Amino acid sequence: MKRSKGILGNIAATIYFIFPMCLILIILIVIPIGFLTDVSAIRGSGFAPPNTITPFMGICGFVIGLSLLIPPLRKMYKALPWLYPLTKIFYVNLVILSIGLEILNRGYQVINNARHATFFILMIIQIIACRIAMCIYFKLKPAKYIEER
Template identity: 35%
Template sequence: MNYQERPAPGIFARLYFLFFILPLTLLLVITPLGFMMDIFTTISSGWVPASSVGVPSSMVQAVLMTLLPTFFFARLRSLYWYFPWLLPVVIIGSLNLLIFAAGAGLLFKGFEVINASRQIIFIVLAIVQIIVSRLAMCAYFHFRPLKPLS
């Protein structure tokens, strides 16, 4: 389907894209970097940053609740036809967010108790979880590549 045949999104879909989806795509790129910084801060200092205690789960919930209407309503789903790059960015960004949020949450649970051996175990678990999840995601998308809607 070429550009001229794509259905144009309505005014509500355009506003939803402008005020929700576009900032969300920027957030999907920046947030895993923030989780990485929190993980490195926690490992280097030995303390969980107070501002990061509930952030991983609330960030994932906010992202998924914002994306949910775009998959259920046809008018909003037309955004994925109109912007072909949007679906792969949303899927890979959401998976990255889930992977790093799970790793950060796991690490934060390990640092709830001041015990050096427990903290080392949870550091290793968080690193292994992030690496294995990223490798699984890469393997999955190697065999089933993401394509824009056509």
């Protein structure tokens, strides 16, 4: 019985990795490129569209959270030791970029060139400061692979 539970857990982890986690990894890698296009579109048009990163952040957080909470799905992090640090670092990066885009959108709510420039500079400072804080955090507490509990 225990052997069949292990096999079923491995199958569940494999299926979960193939469909939702591969999609989430693609999203986590492509969103920074989309962030650059969003910023250039906002700067070019002078209009603040809705923040498109926030829904992706929620979806990614849900899928990653499920994979960390359900023990059979956690096996994929043991089989692929690079996956946990990658998802952790890229998810924090996604949060940082979402906050930066929200700051830029707040600056473009009013038609004022000085305010636009101020909030653009504020967004750059926020991204740099948060990335430095993230680097310090991961230097002090490296994102290692998950051990079985």
